[in-house]
Amino acid sequence: MDIIECDIEGPLIIESKVFGDERGFFMESWNAAAFAAAGLDISFVQDNHSRSQKGVLRGMHFQQPGPQGKLVRVVAGAVYDVAVDMRRSSSTFGKWVGVELSAKNKRMFWVPQGFAHGFLTLEDDTDFLYKCDAPYAPDTEHSLAYDDPDVGIEWPLAGLEVKLSAKDREGKRLANLEPFS
Known part of the structure; x- marks a missing residue:
């Protein structure tokens, strides 16, 4: 697998080897030994799957206390995926x-x-899968406003009508959240 570092220390783009022919393809999406050899010694405790229609924006979520690391991927459709440093x-x-x-x-x-x-x-009909290294804890979940001008996420919104949950519409600005130390 190829690991691509991002402009922020921590998040990584991972490209697995894909073996394809006229029948389709095969790839390993998770192999504990291979990930550990690449410096990602992670124990996952939960797998999640969400399906969304075009224009759905989910996030920006984090748990404090009880943070989660997530290995995310798409198996149908496409997303623009974002991580914000809360440390x-x-x-x-x-x-x-x-x-x-x-x-x-x-x-x-x-x-x-x-x-x-x-x-x-x-x-x-985008199917988004993610493995988590800590269980979901709704009592400690927080939402950073997806459109916080102090963060300035450049979402590819051209031509999209954004659909948000009630929880995500109430996301708070970074200045009003308790970050990690």
Whole structure:
């Protein structure tokens, strides 16, 4: 697999080897030994799957306390996936990185603990899968406003009508959230 570092320390783009022929393709999406050899010694405790229509924006979520690291990928459709550094001690605190994930490019994105995470679906019937290294804890979940001007995420919104959940419409600005130390 190829691991591509991002402009922010922590998140990684992961490209697995894909073996294809006229029948289709095969790829390993998770292999504990291979990931550990690449410096990602992660124990996952939960797998999630969401399906969304074009224009759905989910996020920017994080848990504090009880943060989650997430290995995310798309198996149908496409998303613009974003991680925001919520670690106050980091030199990139409040900065973001985004990557397009799709069934076509088969990329994965590692979002470590200490980051808010969210995505915008770019196609109808997008299936988004993610492995988490800590269980979901709704009582400690927070939402960073996807449109916080202090963060300035450049979502590819041209021609899209954004659809948000009630929880995500109530996301708070970075200045009003308790970040990680």
